[in-house]
Amino acid sequence: MSLIWLQVGQCGNQIGQEWWQIITSSGDDADRYPYFSRDGLINAICVDSEPKVVRRLRQQVRKGYFRDANIISGQRGRGNNWAYGLGSRLCEEIRDHYPAGHLLSVTAAPHESGETPLQHYNALLCLSWLQRYCDGVLLFPNDEVLKRAASTTDKKSYTSSGLQPAVSLPAMNAHIASCLAGLLYPVYSLKTKSTISIGLEPWELIRCLCPMASMKYLHAVQACRRGTAFWDKVTSSVVQTVPRANPQGRLHHSLSVLAVTRSSQDYSFLLSRDSVLTKLKHSYRCVSWNPFPVHCWTDPQNILDPSNHSHSLTVCANHSSAADLITSVLGRARTMYDARAYLHWYRRYGCEDGDFHEAFNTLDSVVEEYTNLGQQ
Template sequence: MASIWLQVGQCGNQIGQEWWQILTNSVAETERYPYFSRDGSINAICVDSETKVIRRLRQQVKKGYFRDTNIIVGQRGRGNNWAYGYRDTGMGTDQSLLERTMESFRREVERRDCYSGTVILHSLCGGTGSGLGSHLCQEIRDNYPAGHLLSVTAAPHETGDTPLQHYNSLLCLSYLQRYCDGVLLFSNDDVMKRAASTAEKKTFSSSGLQPVVSLTAMNAHIASCLAGLLYPVYSLKTRSMVSMGLEPWELIRSLCPMPSMKFLHTAQVCRRGTAFWDQVTSSVVQTVPRANPQGQLHHSVSVLAVARNSQDYSFLLSRDSVLMKLKQSYRCVSWNPSPIHFWTDPQNILDPSCRSHSLTVCANHSSAADLVSGIVGKARTMYDSGAYLHWYRRYGCEDGDFQVAFNTLDCVVDEYNSLGQP
């Protein structure tokens, strides 16, 4: 089986840049399947309505890894407008941006021995990542219904990105809910905290000031979480140690058993030296949101833990205590008979040069409702006042599109808030 990686917009391509750097810098060429084709090309399609990020991506990843036909670039941005990105009504070559992407996608599918699904990297905020990303999810689902679809998406800062971010996030999330099988949802505010925490541990500062977190560091954190979750593990390899690339789809199977709840929270801790897995687990669960703003405790439908430890299987010695701590800390619902899953691998792709270990935990967690509810509330306030709606109507987005999005996400919030209730 093989997957296709689809990078859309500035954010999606920047995350993809960090992801492919991990693979090209840390993995031997003989072990790069299923992320690379037999000819050595990356199984990825890079799409953006502007050239600057794509240009940097091709410069920083080794020359020749990307097929020229898989680099889809327009000449004009989408103005941070979901409707502009979705309708794809640019000028010149921009008019065919969606069609060009789907044509490259079709060729990539035909190169696969067995197409299993697509991982799409994008954001909720920008016009290309949110709008074109939504349309691509719809097209892929309609044309390749048997394949899985996993979204890796970055939610904007609560305030300060663009005045249209709440509309864009609202409309994009509603499409992800309808067309994707699972959504790895990363909040920029949360990612910034995690990246700052990592920077504090790696650098010594006597000033007492919080280190400045760059956009590159934030993208690197998301890529690190992806590598922790989706890089091949011993648990899912064949007896002959061949990876079939099942990790993204086994993640969906384990964590998204109900189509109404598919937004996933990810936490990760990496350590060097001797592995004390109980301590590592304690560090992970400290980052888990405990309750919503109203004081209602959060719960999880299911949890997946991926342990990577250089050169040994020490995690198995602490497995029972670690999984019990995760089950209690994530407050797994009582009606799921098997809420905890774990994978192990004797290689830490995140730090392969020395004795190290990492624990990446992904959970279908009700804290997603807090983020979604905040987006819906801010978008509804703007919508009721009529703010900026003419920018969306200009590109064919009607009131009915907003109402469907509000209804879709209200149902998601209600489903998550009902977890743990008797």
């Protein structure tokens, strides 16, 4: 199955660098096939409006990994303005030109405390475009990624709120890349009988987690351990981080859940499989009307930590907590829009009121679907 990895913008290319570092560290060339061509070069196109981030990728070009022709950069930024950007438009163009293809987006949502004055408009328009043109969206809110990355570092620094873990931007990108590798790196469960990977992982993830086009936002969490594989404890550390209810106290539910286990201890997970999957089903509150809500993939190697006696559990769910983020974006964007704030920055690049109205309507429908998920 053919597969192209498209990296767009500063964030996309920085996460991509961490992703390729994990993938190229694998000693098994056969498992690289879905992401590498037969000539050994990476199946990736890297796009950025500025050259600074892709310069590092050009260093890897000289090492023989990237095709130089697949690295596309400009000389000017986009001013953090969605109407002047690239990512959403590329999704639209890809869908128009390849309607039978499958698009899985990896999206980092900005910190709620604010990064730019335009971020709420940008998030509104971006999320609505992804809803229209992608088949699945792996959504990583920066605030949540910061907490996950902080839990894995011992360094401390003083901030305005006191002593806090010191988390770098590369550490946050590495966490996202680790979750992606946990989910998408070839697994034994989906290989042929001759143990050859044919690149089914992204397609199968979309198939089992996004069966309904109205709900396609995915929540991912991961736990990695060394030593004896106590899978029940690993599972407990994962489910503790699952959002339980929205700000109004309504319990969250999941449409479906995928668990991917990787262990250097062969197939130790199989001994605990039933209890782990039952725990995930209850903790994620899978809807009762889905007869097969929990899916499981296994692999006897842990690419995330190649050392002996290491194991990882990566869980991805179509979870109604996505509505919390979208509701926050809608509220803040509406406040700005009603005040007519900053709209001139979008109009100068052809983004009109109709685009905003359609974005509001699209995301309102998504929130309604997720809010009613547990009642269906």
